[in-house]
Structure formats: structure tokens, C-alpha cells
Amino acid sequence: MQSIPDAALAPEPDSTPSTEQAKSGALLDYVSSSRLPTPWAVFEIHVFVERSNQKEHVLLTLGDVADGQPVLARVHSECLTGDALFSLRCDCGPQLQLALERIAKEGRGALMYLRQEGRGIGLLNKIRAYHLQDQGADTVEANEQLGFPADMRRYDICKDMLEHAGIQKLRLMTNNPRKVKTLQEIGIDVVERVPHQIEGNPFNAGYLNTKRLRLGHWLETDE
Structure with missing residues (x-):
């Protein structure tokens, strides 16, 4: 465990729009x-729709x-x-599986599953990037050759999810410093980073590197 510094869809016919659904400035x-x-475990699944797209x-x-206590979480x-x-x-x-296993073992936690495939470039472009990687490009180079930044993902939509669930503080399972920094910048209280590294294999060694x-x-490596 590693501590870190502070740093539109119509409602269902039988439901009534909540205050949160009508909340001004909400993204979801x-x-x-x-x-x-x-x-x-038997989780509770909550679904949201992004207003802009x-x-x-x-x-x-x-x-x-x-x-009010810190929640073990994964974005x-x-x-x-x-x-x-x-x-x-x-x-x-x-x-993904390890995060669900860890939350289940703790008996308490949250996982936000964001629909931003391929670091935000979408499935079709991700497969195009795979083709470039097959020819020798790394993941960053492949995205850039297609005209995209290395990582287009956004995390501001997490705030509406967390507010809906009443979650105030996170113990975040991640190896990504940008994810921690971005969440903190939008006012999410990440009180701890929990390393979340998976053992590599011959097919993803270059990807992890x-x-x-x-x-x-933040990844440990044998190299």
C-alpha cells in the first residue's frame, strides 16, 4: 500500500427522475x-448515460x-x-478481475467501468493501432501515427458516479499517476494508491514496458 499527498436517456416508465438526474452541471x-x-460477490450495478454523447x-x-470511510475502488x-x-x-x-476479487474479499468497494475503449480512441482505431504495433510501433507511437494523443481518456465523469453512491474518499487501485492526479484535480479525495500490477506474459511485455x-x-520490472 502506498500513501499519496492530497493534492440523455428517458427514465424507465415506472421511475421518477431523481434530483440528481436534473442536477445542473452534471455530466451523467x-x-x-x-x-x-x-x-x-453479488454487486449492485448502477447505470448512467453521458449527456454529451x-x-x-x-x-x-x-x-x-x-x-464516509475510504472506499477501495478501481476506475x-x-x-x-x-x-x-x-x-x-x-x-x-x-x-478488472483482480479488482472485483479484491473488493469482494474486503466486502466493500466500488468499480467504475467507463466506456472509453482503446485509451479513448474507440474500438476501430484501437484495432488499427494494433496493426501498427504488429509492424513494430509501440502503443504510444501507434496512436500518434493515427493522429491521436497517447491517451485520450477522461475521468471527470467519475465525480457524478461517486456523488450518486455517496462515496467521499477513495483507496484507488491503479498504477497510473495521471489517473490519480486527474481525479484529485477534479476534487475527488484519493487518500491512498493501492498498487494493482498484473504479472506480464510474452505477448504484453512490450506493452507494459x-x-x-x-x-x-508505477510498474516493477525485471529489466
Whole structure:
């Protein structure tokens, strides 16, 4: 564990728009919630829609997360290839599963699943980037060759999710310094960074090394 310094969708027919749905300045509208049984625990799934582009985002919670105490949390950006198709090119799927396992073991926590595939460039461009990586580019170079920044992800939408759930403080599972800094800059109280490293494999060794050397991720390496 490592401490860190402070630093539109219509409602369902049987539901009534909440105060949060009509909140001025909000980036997301809350839609609905349900129980979600998983191999690790029975979570509560809360779905939101982004006002500017109608993207759907998800918050999973477990236990009493609104008691004012720091909540073990993960902000996870969508990765179809890693999360659903078990790709070994990245560490996304194992990171997602480990986060759910850790939250379940603690009996309390939250996971924000953001629909921003391929570090924000979308699925089609991500596969184009994969093609460039097959030809020798690293992940940063591939994005830049396609005309994109290395990382286009945004985290400001997390604030509406956390406010909806009554979460005030985070113990954030991440290796990404930009994620911590951005969340703190928008007023989210990240009181602790919990390292969240996955063991590499022959297919993602270069990917992890690029994260460490070019994107500044806190990763231990054998090199």
C-alpha cells in the first residue's frame, strides 16, 4: 500500500427522475440499478448515460460505501479485447478481475467501468493501432501515427458516479499517476494508491514496458 499527498436517456416508465438526474452541471444522468451476481460477490450495478454523447457507463458497488470511510475502488476503462475476449496483448482483463476479487474479499468497494475503449480512441482505431504495433510501433507511437494523443481518456465523469453512491474518499487501485492526479484535480479525495500490477506474459511485455517508460506508470520490472 502506498500513501499519496492530497493534492440523455428517458427514465424507465415506472421511475421518477431523481434530483440528481436534473442536477445542473452534471455530466451523467443516473438511469437505474440492479443486483449483479458475479463469481466473486453479488454487486449492485448502477447505470448512467453521458449527456454529451449518450455513452453508457457503469458503477459497481459492494457493501456500505456511503459511510464516509475510504472506499477501495478501481476506475477501469473499457477494453473489449482484454475484458471480454481474453486478449493477452494487454493487462486489462486480469486487472478488472483482480479488482472485483479484491473488493469482494474486503466486502466493500466500488468499480467504475467507463466506456472509453482503446485509451479513448474507440474500438476501430484501437484495432488499427494494433496493426501498427504488429509492424513494430509501440502503443504510444501507434496512436500518434493515427493522429491521436497517447491517451485520450477522461475521468471527470467519475465525480457524478461517486456523488450518486455517496462515496467521499477513495483507496484507488491503479498504477497510473495521471489517473490519480486527474481525479484529485477534479476534487475527488484519493487518500491512498493501492498498487494493482498484473504479472506480464510474452505477448504484453512490450506493452507494459511502454506504460512504464513512456507513460510513467508505477510498474516493477525485471529489466
